[in-house]
Amino acid sequence: MLPQNKTAFITGTSRGIGRATVKVFAENGWNLIAHARKHTEEFENHLSEIALLNKISIKPVYFDMLDSSLMKECVKELKKDNVTVDVLVNNAGISHGSLFQMTPVSAIKDVFNINLFAHMELTQFVLKIMAKNNASIVNIASVAGVDFRAGNSAYGVSKAAMIAWTKVLSVELHDKVRVNAVAPGLTETDMAQEMEDKLQAITLSRALISRLAKPEEVAKTIYFLSSDDASFITGQVLKVDGGGGI
Numbered sequence: 420m421l422p423q424n425k426t427a428f429i430t431g432t433s434r435g436i437g438r439a440t441v442k443v444f445a446e447n448g449w450n451l452i453a454h455a456r457k458h459t460e461e462f463e464n465h466l467s468e469i470a471l472l473n474k475i476s477i478k479p480v481y482f483d484m485l486d487s488s489l490m491k492e493c494v495k496e497l498k499k500d501n502v503t504v505d506v507l508v509n510n511a512g513i514s515h516g517s518l519f520q521m522t523p524v525s526a527i528k529d530v531f532n533i534n535l536f537a538h539m540e541l542t543q544f545v546l547k548i549m550a551k552n553n554a555s556i557v558n559i560a561s562v563a564g565v566d567f568r569a570g571n572s573a574y575g576v577s578k579a580a581m582i583a584w585t586k587v588l589s590v591e592l593h594d595k596v597r598v599n600a601v602a603p604g605l606t607e608t609d610m611a612q613e614m615e616d617k618l619q620a621i622t623l624s625r626a627l628i629s630r631l632a633k634p635e636e637v638a639k640t641i642y643f644l645s646s647d648d649a650s651f652i653t654g655q656v657l658k659v660d661g662g663g664g665i
Contacts, residue, residue: 427645428452428504428545430484430538431511433462436559436606436641439634440508441466443642445473452478452497452504454511478502484511484537494544505550506645509538509581510559515573527573534577539584549596555645556592558585558600562660565602578602582656589654597653599644604660606632627662 427444431437433455441453451470455462458481470477482489497504512534515526542556563571564578582600589598640659643649 425505426450426452426502427506427508429508429510430454436603436634436637437510439638440510440641442469443635443638445469445475447642448475450476452480454480456483457481484533487540490541491544494548498548502548503550504545504548505554507542507545507556508641509542518569522572530573531577535580535584553647554596556596556598557641557644560600560602560656562602562604562658562663565656565658585656586654599653600656601637601640601644602656602658603637604632604663606634606637625663632659632661
């Protein structure tokens, strides 16, 4: 049975996992608030096609994750329009790979600002308009925040911090809002294309299923944790990595 008048707010939806997540939620009858950093005609047309095909509404919203004032204004507008958010998916993020001694601390701070602090701030705003019952937050972490490797002092540690925050928030919100994290392995996205072939091959060799994840596979996991099928799951981290940590 499809949900009635439920709304999900998803960040970073212009490509990759975020784009696939919009599609999965739409196919399951959810209305959507789809965030991107900047407006493009291709993005708006894509959302319009999905909305029409699935007979749902999609509201595009635009702000840089580091622009607190625009972020706050966006949520204010949603509140003014009496929008209630049932699910928040904190997906937007940036990648980074470099050995610690070759990484300026300023670069590490930049990664943390987007991958963690921006989502913390957005979540504080969105919690004010979240549903009172059966609400859920899903944070997109990474296996890099669970299975530590060299070169991950910025990205991996930022995702480890997101996982720790997920667990703390699940305790603080306990029976009001479920809070979980999804930790994808290497996925067919722009981030994976940016990796060196040798490093990608090493990563895949460690997995039981020796291929990259498809964005829709991660998206379906996000949807599961958001849905009533996961109504008794909170404070958890679900790895989608083809058995890479075994």
